[in-house]
Ligand SMILES: Nc1ncnc2c1ncn2[C@@H]1O[C@H](COP(=O)(O)OP(=O)(O)OP(=O)(O)O)[C@@H](O)[C@H]1O
């Protein structure tokens with residue numbers, strides 16, 4: 642699949658960049674929004690920028706007459722199908738995945754179930770029962786999964802709220818500090834943290850899978866701090882065997898299709914120390930800064946940032962029924 646530039650008149654105008662929002666990843670969404678808006682401006686599209694939070698009261702008014710909404714936003718209320726549903730109802734074409742893939746993709750437990758059903762390996766795990774006493778739940782989790790475990794919110798990104806628990810006491814601590822958040826536990830698998838981008842040409846339904854990107858941190862966990870400029874080294878392609886690259890790429894496409902993602906998505910994996918590939922989660926609206934993970938992988942594959950943005954623009958539509 643080749644990524645070409647846009648033909649004049651191909652894009653319904655005016656274009657709006659939807660960014661910001663009220664999720665915990667708001668700051669990162671705004672960074673993506675700024676870079677996407679600048680790029681669209683250089684393409685001559687004169688985008689209007691809409692902040693989902695600041696413009697909430699007058700959102701429908703601001704969307705009036707918009708030909709295409711470019712979603713440069715992540716997290717709850719935006720990446721989880723709610724915004725996509727609103728745009729479909731208003732008849733505004735938008736970028737990225739549809740309502741179903743967005744809603745399922747935002748819920749790590751639901752997404753893992755579907756992806757595992759398609760034959761992709763995922764870490765063993767369970768939901769944390771908040772009705773149970775934290776000590777009882779910690780004992781159950783330790784019995785079921787062993788220790789250490791990873792505890793993370795079911796519907797969050799950016800490694801926000803993610804903890805590694807080495808003892809039952811750590812599990813209790815993580816449950817209590819989760820502040821009622823829906824949490825899940827997974828077996829902690831030491832290994833390399835690797836991300837894989839998938840771009841799909843909707844006209845031909847062919848996928849282009851980008852070279853896997855590895856994030857190396859001192860403790861092996863691609864944490865909140867590492868994602869925000871902390872101690873982290875990136876390698877693209879990832880430092881894994883060619884067979885492992887192929888397995889990562891195949892599993893990323895399988896997950897993309899099983900979840901009914903649309904023109905692009907980014908999948909996070911652990912490659913265990915024994916070389917096993919385990920799918921962790923999908924990002925249906927991955928960060929879109931020039932130096933972000935998706936742009937980094939695209940660049941290594943010879944796709945300039947402007948062409949990546951053009952690909953995403955070209956995938957915009959109102960109704961994804963054919964692709965779900
Ligand atoms: N079961 C696990 N075993 C080992 N490491 C894990 C596990 N789950 C998560 N991690 C580590 O935590 C990181 C973040 O996990 P994950 O991708 O599930 O969370 P996220 O917050 O949704 O990420 P994103 O910022 O991509 O939205 C992973 O890249 C990996 O380094």
Ligand SMILES: [Mg+2]
Nearest residue numbers: 799909921922
């Ligand atoms: Mg992730």
